Amino acid sequence: MLPQISVIMSVYNGSRYLNESIASILSQTFTDWEFIIINDGSTDNSESIVQGWQNRDERIKLISREHKGLTISLNEGLRYAQGEYIARMDADDIALPDRFAKQVAFLDENPDHVAVGCRMLVIDPEGMPIFTCSRLTTHEEIDAAYMAGQAGIIGHPAVMIRRRVLQRIGGYREQFTYAQDRDLFLRLAEVGKLANLSDTLMKFRLNAKSMGHTQRSEQKRYANLATIEAHQRRGLEPPILSDSSSEPPKSISDLHRQWTWWALGSGNVATARKHALLALTRQPLAVESWKVFACALRGW
Structure with missing residues (x-):
């Protein structure tokens, strides 16, 4: 029997927080899932950590190969996925126990919605609370914010998406090395509705070594491109967007x-x-x- 959820995680040298992240999936109150983990060429002990969990739970499926990057890894995970819903997860974040149960219930009850996120508690590298994000809940609010060039409206590792819709739009566009989530959410909004649950169901970890900090100018460039292309697809005049390419990187x-x-x-x-x-x-x-x-x- 096929699982209702396929959880997709890409891991690249994520051993520091990986145990906690995987444990949070195994602690979900909703248990009808498979967990597809792409080991994206890690050079630390990420693979052995996943193997240890795989030996304890047959729902975990590990694919290891050379490093190809996040976007390609996520599409690879989608090709293996069998569930009705795709749940994203990152190797340094924590899903609270009711996350899957509440997101599945929402999608089951709202067939016009193609994806749902949730509020997230942003934590520091050691897990201390910083602030709560993803507060916009309705499709109209979320889509308008993305079209205005805003970031982080739906947390990428916190989203659950209908697999058939992801397949319909072709998954992630691999030319988006960065901001692949922004591009995806804008395209999803063109075929259905987006939402965030008002419940805080994820802990999202900030890390000075994360992509958003170390590749800031490239992230911004791709995010702007996603916004501009969304306006062009919808026959709208693109907004004037800020360019951070000349800004010095944050220390x-x-x-x-x-x-x-x-x-x-x-x-x-x-x-x-x-x-x-x-x-x-x-x-x-x-x-x-x-x-x-x-x-x-x-x-x-």
Whole structure:
């Protein structure tokens, strides 16, 4: 009997958080799933970690080969998938126990919707809370935000999508080395509705080494291209979008300061103080470091 959900994860040197991520799938209250994990040429012990879990649960299917990148890996996972629904997952994030149950129930009850995400608690590398994102819930809000060039409206690792619709639109477009999720969601919105559940069902981990930080200008370039092409497909005039290609990359201290402000804005004072201190330790002569440290100590 075919599973109702195919979970697809691509892993590239993800051993640090991989056990916690896989365990969160095995802890789901909804159990009718297969878990397809593409080991995308990892050089750490990611493969052996997955093999250990595979020996404990036959629903886990491991495919290992040379490094090809995220977009190609996700399409490869789709070719193996047998479920009615595709659930994305990343190797450093955590799915809360009711995620699958609530997303399946929504899609079963709303046949006009092709994909559903959820609110996500953004956490730091050690799992401390920073803020909650993906707060827009309706198709109209989500599509308008994406068409305006906004990012992160539906969390890519938090989404569940109808497999037949993914097949209908051709899966991920492999020319999108980055921002493949932005392009996908814009194309999905042209054949059905998108939504986010108002429940917080995922923990999304920020990491200074993640693609969004280390390839920031390329990510932005591809995201802008996805937005422009969506307007062209719909016969609309593309908006003027910001270009970050000339901006210097963020330093680790910049990231700690940014995470401090985000955490303060959401009332996560302990997290804010932690990252303010880390920023100050790295750049003790920077005025910005002292400013954010003082605000974190006050708690606002």
